[in-house]
Amino acid sequence: MTSAPIPVLSTIDARVRLLSLNAVLFDLDGVLTPTADVHMSAWARLFSPYLASRGIDEPYTDADYFAYIDGKPRYDGVRSFLASRSITLPEGTPEDAPELETVCGLGNRKNSAFTETLQSEGVAPYPGSLRFLDAVADAGLLVAVVSSSRNAEPVLRAAGIRDRFDVVVDGLVAAEKGLAGKPSPATYAYGAELLGLTPQQCVVVEDAHSGVQAGRDGKFGLVLGVNRGAGASELLGSGADIVVDDLDELLPLSSSSTPTPGQPS
Numbered sequence: 001m002t003s004a005p006i007p008v009l010s011t012i013d014a015r016v017r018l019l020s021l022n023a024v025l026f027d028l029d030g031v032l033t034p035t036a037d038v039h040m041s042a043w044a045r046l047f048s049p050y051l052a053s054r055g056i057d058e059p060y061t062d063a064d065y066f067a068y069i070d071g072k073p074r075y076d077g078v079r080s081f082l083a084s085r086s087i088t089l090p091e092g093t094p095e096d097a098p099e100l101e102t103v104c105g106l107g108n109r110k111n112s113a114f115t116e117t118l119q120s121e122g123v124a125p126y127p128g129s130l131r132f133l134d135a136v137a138d139a140g141l142l143v144a145v146v147s148s149s150r151n152a153e154p155v156l157r158a159a160g161i162r163d164r165f166d167v168v169v170d171g172l173v174a175a176e177k178g179l180a181g182k183p184s185p186a187t188y189a190y191g192a193e194l195l196g197l198t199p200q201q202c203v204v205v206e207d208a209h210s211g212v213q214a215g216r217d218g219k220f221g222l223v224l225g226v227n228r229g230a231g232a233s234e235l236l237g238s239g240a241d242i243v244v245d246d247l248d249e250l251l252p253l254s255s256s257s258t259p260t261p262g263q264p265s
């Protein structure tokens with residue numbers, strides 16, 4: 001981590017910049033819904049016994065999740081974590097059964113745990129994120145979801161917010177279009193393109209290092225970090241312009257001190 005001070009936007013400056021832009025691209029897990037926790041626990045249910053089965057002493061921890069897995073597409077997460085323990089496995093294919101010891105097999109094993117929890121426990125959006133989403137829409141900005149997850153559609157439906165978004169770029173869309181996953185900016189850039197906008201006209205909202213990095217490297221107009229455990233200074237270090245603990249810290253959006261889009265300031 002750098003020791004030089006990182007320039008951080010104030011809440012007021014972040015509001016002003018947000019309202020000068022045209023759209024907000026939301027990550028899903030950990031930003032709109034608390035499903036980053038469901039992913040995190042499903043990864044632990046995969047990797048803790050897996051490392052033990054290979055006789056590896058260094059246990060899987062939450063820090064591993066944030067460093068190697070958070071925000072990345074499923075199989076990239078598997079590969080990246082295994083590399084941290086110097087394990088290389090055959091890639092396999094997305095159709096691999098969860099019992100297979102391949103990158104895809106392990107990823108699918110984790111997905112069984114994720115799906116099980118989603119179905120048994122359901123999911124409700126973060127109330128502060130819903131308020132922020134309402135405020136952004138009221139201010140006339142477009143909204144989209146850009147998630148690495150292949151489960152984004154069922155998560156959005158389970159949370160009751162699927163109809164809030166015309167554009168959803170998820171892990172399945174990325175695979176179909178051959179787009180590189182986060183930290184590459186490709187999926188966010190595609191989301192902007194589907195809205196008819198440039199990255200510079202869009203805000204990225206992210207809770208993961210990989211996603212914040214994508215926003216920074218894609219030169220998006222504003223990168224909002226939400227700290228759900230990755231760490232505020234770490235998210236700033238990865239390229240967030242401002243980090244909040246909850247998106248409603250940025251409300252109200254339309255105060256007398258902030259211009260609304262299309263209106264003179």
Ligand SMILES: O=P(O)(O)OC[C@H]1O[C@@H](O)[C@H](O)[C@@H](O)[C@@H]1O
Binds near residue numbers: 028036069070072
């Ligand atoms: O396995 P899925 O549902 O395709 O999701 C992969 C990833 O999706 C991302 O949205 C999460 O932030 C990651 O932590 C998760 O591992």
